[in-house]
Amino acid sequence: MDLVAILENTARGLFGEQFIYFALAAIGLNMHYGYTGLLNFGQAVFMAAGAYGLSMAVVTLGLNFWIGLVLGIVVFPLILALIMGVPTLRLRADYLAIVTIASSEMFRIIARSPSLDRWTGSSDGLTAFANDFYDMSPFQAGERYFFGLFIGNQMWVVLVGWILLAIVVTLVWAMMRSPWGRVLRAIREDEDAARSLGKNAYWFKMQALMLGGMFGALGGMLRAIGTQSSQPQNFITDVTFFAWVALILGGVAKIGGPVLGAAILYGVLSFTDIVLRQMVESGIIPNSIMDGTQVGQVRFMLIGIGLVSLAILRPQGVLGTKEEMALDDH
Amino acid sequence: MTTDLSSVLDSVPREPGSAKPDPILKVSNVRRSFGGLVAVDVDHLEVQRGVITALIGPNGAGKTTFFNLLTNFDNPDTGSRTFEGRDLQGIPAHKVANLGMVRTFQLTKSLSRMTVIDNMRLGATRQIGESLSKALLPFTWKRQEAEVTARADELLERFKLSHMREEYAGTLSGGQRKLLEMARALMVQPTMVMLDEPMAGVNPALKQSLLDHVKGLRDQGMTVLFVEHDMDMVQEISDWVVVMAEGRIIAEGPPSSIANNQAVVDAYLGSHHDSALNLEGSE
Structure with a gap:
């Protein structure tokens, strides 16, 4: 067994690209669900908004990279939140859940339709829209950085990702300790109580939906930049649920919850992946039990077992508090 | 102080829909039906400023529905309500609170x-x-x-x-939650406080303190309208009582006049003439 490879792989999982994308998406979900009580089962569509906002602006419309950034992080998510929120936020929470999950599937299916090839690149997606981003990189393309974990371009994405993550976490922290954040928590606890005290619950929920969507879009855009491609299959419903897993693992309604959860999720996925792979290769696990091609599936089974144990032993997540969990009377 | 305030109401006729000297809240022809069931059908009601008005009635009389209509948590099919001379039609519930009318809930909504x-x-x-x-x-x-x-x-x-x-x-315990909800409502700095069954689920020890708090609201110049089943509370603290049955207002008057009112007795007892007179009930 190659211990160095195991360590390196696990470290890449713990704070590499996937961790950043999903931590951002999970922070958005935390804004929606953890603080406001909104059930968003379509975070993937906000991530897609970020990815396609940038890539369509640059590739399809030939606009400037920076305009693409604004479209992807601000304009597209805001429009999406309005489309999904206006009809549903006056209703019970379940309606938003239905609309979000439907929207995310609709977007993916529409984006991959061949008739839109000229706009979205259909199932091949759009590529090579982030050259301006990599031109700004201070790192050498061929070199390895950060204890040799990341090569040049990857390092640039990861570094920008860490900075953005730090900014977003600080923003959310500052917002949630303000009176504004207090209203969101009140709406989560009881919307009618908030309304009886003069709070425009509908508008606060809309703001939370928009903001959480924008964080998701940021994650989705970084992912598109990291791979230099936005493709419909990058935004399947699994993506939404990975973000949910990260949030629940780490602890709902905790500032650090989604970040820690994403790190654990991808740390464990990478660790089990490399360990299983090496065990199969070195014959510790005989081929009659499993072979190299099954590693990918088996590690998700392990994550599943981990989640079930967590739900039984520590339902509040790693950072959550039992007292709060016990008070949840919904 | 109580006597001064209730003397204001001495000259008011003891009949449903009677006009008050200084109404803060006025309701006219408010009707709300759910499918075929008419839950509320109130021709006219005025609530006097600065006094405690109780809204009582047997189970299913439409008290809570009427309460929701008054605070814009629900919209009537027809009719108008004005608060401090301001038409409440089409104003969202949260704005009603900002106008100075704050409500609590039958099932306490502590966060x-x-x-x-x-x-x-x-x-x-x-x-x-x-x-x-x-x-x-x-x-x-x-x-x-x-x-x-x-x-x-x-x-x-x-x-x-x-x-x-x-x-x-x-x-918090159930009683403490009621206290918290009332205290929280006062943070709004309301001119009118609407309490939906403030005594429900409160133990007797806390009841007296809650009663004193409600009286305190009046002493500070606020108008109180409350829905209640607890007749002791109604008798003790209210200056005026409005009785609802089957969605309509059937009687109005000072608390002493209500228990002997034939329409009220009929509404509570219906056809069960033989059972003892007991206005207490629970929902």
């Missing part, structure tokens, strides 16, 4: 996973820090926050909840 003090702070209206653009600039709202907190602490003191300040509201 469980928020501390008692945060519950209180939430009640303050027109908070600068509640706008997202200002939320990120603490210096714009820090001073107001301190004022709000000071006011909240004062009220917690008055309602004897100071020792629970930092506890989650979900850990």
Whole structure:
């Protein structure tokens, strides 16, 4: 067994690209669900908004990279939140859940339709829209950085990702300790109580939906930049649920919850992946039990077992508090 | 003080829909039906400013529905209501609170996973820090926050909840939640307080203190309208009683006149003439 490879792989999982994308998406979900009580089962569509906002602006419309950034992080998510929120936020929470999950599937299916090839690149997606981003990189393309974990371009994405993550976490922290954040928590606890005290619950929920969507879009855009491609299959419903897993693992309604959860999720996925792979290769696990091609599936089974144990032993997540969990009377 | 205020109502005719000398709330021809069931059908009602008015009636009389209509948590099919001369038609519920009419709920809505003090702070209206653009600039709202907190602490003191300040509201007892909800409503600095069954689920020891608090609201110049089943409370603190049955207002008058009113007795007892007169009930 190659211990160095195991360590390196696990470290890449713990704070590499996937961790950043999903931590951002999970922070958005935390804004929606953890603080406001909104059930968003379509975070993937906000991530897609970020990815396609940038890539369509640059590739399809030939606009400037920076305009693409604004479209992807601000304009597209805001429009999406309005489309999904206006009809549903006056209703019970379940309606938003239905609309979000439907929207995310609709977007993916529409984006991959061949008739839109000229706009979205259909199932091949759009590529090579982030050259301006990599031109700004201070790192050498061929070199390895950060204890040799990341090569040049990857390092640039990861570094920008860490900075953005730090900014977003600080923003959310500052917002949630303000009176504004207090209203969101009140709406989560009881919307009618908030309304009886003069709070425009509908508008606060809309703001939370928009903001959480924008964080998701940021994650989705970084992912598109990291791979230099936005493709419909990058935004399947699994993506939404990975973000949910990260949030629940780490602890709902905790500032650090989604970040820690994403790190654990991808740390464990990478660790089990490399360990299983090496065990199969070195014959510790005989081929009659499993072979190299099954590693990918088996590690998700392990994550599943981990989640079930967590739900039984520590339902509040790693950072959550039992007292709060016990008070949840919904 | 009580006698002064109720003497204002001495000249008011004791009949449904009677006009009051200084009404803060006026309701005309309000009707609300759910499918074929007419839950509320009130021709006219005026609520006198500065007194405690009780709204009573047997189960299913439409009291809570009427309450929801008055606070715009529900909209009537037809009819109009005005609060301080202002038409409430089409105004969202949260704006009604900002106009000075605040309500509590039959099933207490304490915000469980928020501390008692945060519950209180939430009640303050027109908070600068509640706008997202200002939320990120603490210096714009820090001073107001301190004022709000000071006011909240004062009220917690008055309602004897100071020792629970930092506890989650979900850990309070049922009676304490009622107290918290009332205190929180006062953070709005209302002119009119609407209490939906303030005594439901409160133990006798706390009842007296709640009664005193409700009287305290009147002494501070607020108007109180409450729905209640507890006839002791109605007799003890209300200046005026409005009786509803089957969605209509069937009687009005000072508490002493109500128990002997034939329409009220009929409404409560219906065809069961043989059973003892007991106006208490529970929902």
